[in-house]
Amino acid sequence: MADTTYLKKRRQTWYFVMKIPSDVRHAFEGKSEVVKSLGTRDLTKAQSARWALVSEYKARIDVVRGHRELTPAEIEEMAGQEFDKALKEMQEYGQDQNTCDVLIGYEIDRIETRRLSDLEYALSFARIKAANGRRAALNGKPFERPLTFGRSGIDPLTLLPVTVAKKKAKGASFRDVATRYLEEIQRDSAARITAQTQGQYEAVFRLFDQWAGSPELDDIDRAKASKFLTLVSSLDPHWGRSSKTKERTFSEIMDLYGNHEVGLSNRTINRFSMALGLVWKWAKRVGEFNGENPWEGQQRREGERRKVGKLPFTSDELSLLLRDKPEVAPEKPSYETTLRWVCWIAAYSGMRLNEICNRTIAEIKQKDGVWCFDITNAKTEAGDRLVPIHSRLIELGFIDYLKRQKGDWLFPVLKPGGPDQKRSWYLSKTFTTYRRKLGVTHLNPDNKTDRVDFHSFRRSVIQVLERARLPQTEVAQVVGHEKAGITFGTYNPDGLEVGTLRDVIESIHYPALESNASGSNVAAE
Structure with missing residues (x-):
């Protein structure tokens, strides 16, 4: 039977799924589990890709619990930046081979004679590697950039360098796709929506993007979509009328207009859901999204309009x-x-x-x-x-x-x-x-x-x-x-x-x- 530990299949795509212990959920936006698309339909590729995420999230949990200051991935990222910085400074100051030898000797002495933290060790090692790279360049020889710098550079589960488990290629961001979607539907003057409707769409898109932290389309599942709709349902029906609304963050808007005694009507919430769903639908049509539209089926029951409709004057x-x-x-x-x-x-x-x-x-x-x-x-x-x-x-x-x-x-x-x-x-x-x-x-x-x-x-x-x-x-x-x-x-x-x-x-x-x-x-x- 295939090993699907930490894996879940939705439609035709594999997702990484990991439970978050209750004592650290506050550091993960209160979530009880983390779910991330692995961007593949191939089980073998998903099985391999999951372990980098397992290591990353276990290390993040250790950081929250105080067992370590930084995760291995964070240390490697900082050391990589130090490597690039050291190379740039050596070039700017025109350092020769002798200067590089002095630097290497100094950093080796630090590593061998002091009790360095994992981060300090990785930074020293990065400077040594940068000096070696500078020496090779002065001699007209290529130098391969190191894959790891820290003590814990090898993942114990995959036996591969931590940094080899590269971040998933950046997918289509919601903000970018929403902008291009509006540009597309406004292209034809005979078919475009009114400026007022466009403004309403932009307000919803801006509110969602603020709440979700500028997400990629793949980051949003049905649970997140539902959570957003539930949160905004408590807004004052007139929340968007202020000219300053565009300048406010989601938190500021909720502080000012949230927890209203009436809140938004289901009809308005359904318009939010419809507008957002159109972005995912358009992205799928143009080939920038292949998953399940998280907004489908999110509509809420609307009351009979005849009971609350507008009236003539008496x-x-x-x-x-x-x-x-x-x-x-x-x-x-x-x-x-x-x-x-x-x-x-x-x-x-x-x-x-x-x-x-x-x-x-x-x-x-x-x-x-x-x-x-x-x-x-x-x-x-x-x-x-x-x-x-x-x-x-x-x-x-x-x-x-x-x-x-x-x-x-x-x-x-x-x-x-x-x-x-x-x-x-x-x-x-x-x-x-x-x-x-x-x-x-x-x-x-x-x-x-x-x-x-x-x-x-x-x-x-x-x-x-x-x-x-x-x-x-x-x-x-x-x-x-x-x-x-x-x-x-x-x-x-x-x-x-x-x-x-x-x-x-x-x-x-x-x-x-x-x-x-x-x-x-x-x-x-």
């Missing part, structure tokens, strides 16, 4: 949010004056925030006598559409406001911001502050997240239209959703005529708001 909330009518000619245009128009447009069109903020003057036009927002380059193909302007907005003076604008933009005060440089970025924050100041919030008791946001205007519009018994395909064309089924979606790609779309828009009514219509700003069209 009638009373709409009355609060739209209590101030927009100004046709504000004396000093600002984010506050712009927000009034944006909120009213959203409430009477169902348009998305960025669809409103990104409109130009040229995209407000008449078709068949109907004033419309002409939306192009929307979030989806179905989002490109004509949205008739509700008569309520015209009564408030929107067309007059439009004609007073100079330049290209409908709302010129808005500045691009955020990862994707959206014109809605800063206005979104202005709206959140305004909404919360009015007390318009619906906190989820489970995770303390707010169930209303600017998109709740859009939900309110869809709710009103559904309660008005309008066909779903008609509502979809106004709000920019795909038409269900192939009958209308495939065989009538042009959709409804603008007059019909206007009828859909005019079905948006808010009795509580419209009862105060007498106080509105009437526009001259």
Whole structure:
């Protein structure tokens, strides 16, 4: 029967496995065992490679217990550095053969007359070998670099020099592969992810790399992956919002945001797992990783989203949010004056925030006598559409406001911001502050997240239209959703005529708001 002591096979690869005694686990990150890929499918090669690791870890355990100061491998590494340093100094100072003989005599005397530690012995021996090498070079002869320098240079199990058990060739580092993965998926402008999503991926990758100590892909197994997800699950859901987060270490982030009373949702943890798993998947596709993807099967159960989903605004909330009518000619245009128009447009069109903020003057036009927002380059193909302007907005003076604008933009005060440089970025924050100041919030008791946001205007519009018994395909064309089924979606790609779309828009009514219509700003069209 094959000897598999200290060995374990996972899939087709052999791993080195060694138990760590309980009294020294604190020095091994609390691990009860060490597991390292041997990078081979060949049992014979694995059997040979394991002994160097056995010696290394037993020596490390002895160091922790105080039985020795350094492991043989550490002594050999330091002696090797001393050998290189001595050669360099001899060259720099132009030392001749006589000087080398003096140095050799001095070091031999130290070894024979003093009680040197294992490290001192190895350093002296390294200097002797360096002097011998210098002498050979002065005589025009080659000199083979020593394999060992210390007293314990021969491994008692393999009968080979300690340094012959070379470190495994450096594998693909997670940081490097993750960087190249992001570069690859962003190469094609038609298929790339948004800058916001890229930023989220980079935050997860940075957090993991910090925690794992800049690992290679082969260093991460399923147990480590699971441990990371468990640790980050205690983070404050808003841990990444600080501009200083990128500069903080994993420990600093956990100190500041860890052990939160709610922590991350399973849905967020699954996004972490998915993002990290994509790196390993890509590495396997390009031939830089051959093992098991440690992130597969790590997904956690998510609750039914309908129970914790976002909500439309109530009638009373709409009355609060739209209590101030927009100004046709504000004396000093600002984010506050712009927000009034944006909120009213959203409430009477169902348009998305960025669809409103990104409109130009040229995209407000008449078709068949109907004033419309002409939306192009929307979030989806179905989002490109004509949205008739509700008569309520015209009564408030929107067309007059439009004609007073100079330049290209409908709302010129808005500045691009955020990862994707959206014109809605800063206005979104202005709206959140305004909404919360009015007390318009619906906190989820489970995770303390707010169930209303600017998109709740859009939900309110869809709710009103559904309660008005309008066909779903008609509502979809106004709000920019795909038409269900192939009958209308495939065989009538042009959709409804603008007059019909206007009828859909005019079905948006808010009795509580419209009862105060007498106080509105009437526009001259």
